[in-house]
Each structure stands twice: as structure tokens, then as C-alpha cells.
Amino acid sequence: MRHLVSCNDESAGAEGFDRAEVIPLHEEAEEPRPARGMRRAGWLLVTCGLALLPWLYVLATGLPATATAAHWPVAWVGLDALEALGLIATGLLAARGDRRHALAATATATLLAVDAWFDTTTSAPGGDFATAVAMALGAELPLAALCGRLALRALSRHA
DSSP, rough: OOOOOOHHHHHHTTTSSSSSOOOOOSSOOOOOOOOOHHHHHHHHHHHHHHHHHHHHHHHHHHHSSOOOOOOOOHHHHHHHHHHHHHHHHHHHHHHHTTHHHHHHHHHHHHHHHHHHHHHHHHOOOOHHHHHHHHHHIIIIIIHHHHHHHHHHHHHTTTT
8 A cells, every 4th residue: 555645855855755756646557357267257147137137027927916925934034034144243243343244244235125125015005015114114224224334334445
């Protein structure tokens, strides 16, 4: 890391500096090219994402309006258990100063946002929907935002 030191001719001689080094504020550093395997993985993911676009149309036009799920409670308990685990892991790692908390925070933010989405879109009209919206706005999305902020701060601090 470079430190920018400002000095004039008088202070340079007084502090033992022969001359001041001029460091541009915005260096045009070239980003290192990712490894070949990383580039391939990136393009594979882009291709898979693009391949999903037609599938979205198939789902939007072909799925029934309602469905019965055999393991509905297991799905929701499992999702909430993963959220609890993610919050605990993120909190413990952050409290210890372990920068890996960014990974846990990212996963947890994603789980919380998905939970808010599915709670609100699968709830019955009326009281169930009002409860889902209240939970999303009062707990899930604020926690997701906090986790996202923690992850971004950790990534920008260590970049």
C-alpha cells in the first residue's frame, strides 16, 4: 500500500527527504486477468443463466395456479433453520473479527430475501398475507440488508 506524503522544499530538507515522490491519486492499474479455469467457469455460468431464460417462460405459462406440497412444513422449517444457522455463524464470525463472515453474511442475506419473497407470494389473502408482509418488512428484509452491508464492508475493506 502506498502512502501519499505531501511536503515542500523546506520540510523536505528539514526531515531528511532528498525529494518528494509524486504519486498519482488515480493509478490506472491493470486488473490481473483471471485464470483460464475461472474464465471458463464464468462463461459456463453466463451460459446457464441465459439458458434459464426460456425456461422461465415455460414455468410462467405452464405451472398450475395452485399446488399441494407433501412436505410443506419440512421446507419452511428447513429454510428458517438455515437462516438461524446463518445468522448465528455470521454473528460469531463478525464478533471474532474473522473476515469469512462476509461469506456467511452473503448466504444469510440471500436466504432471508428468498424467505420474504416466498412468504409473501405463497400466503393466503387476508391475515396470512398481512403477517407475511409484516415479517418481511419488519424482520427478514432488514436483517438481509444488515447482512448485505456487513458483507460489502468486509469485501471493500480487504480489497
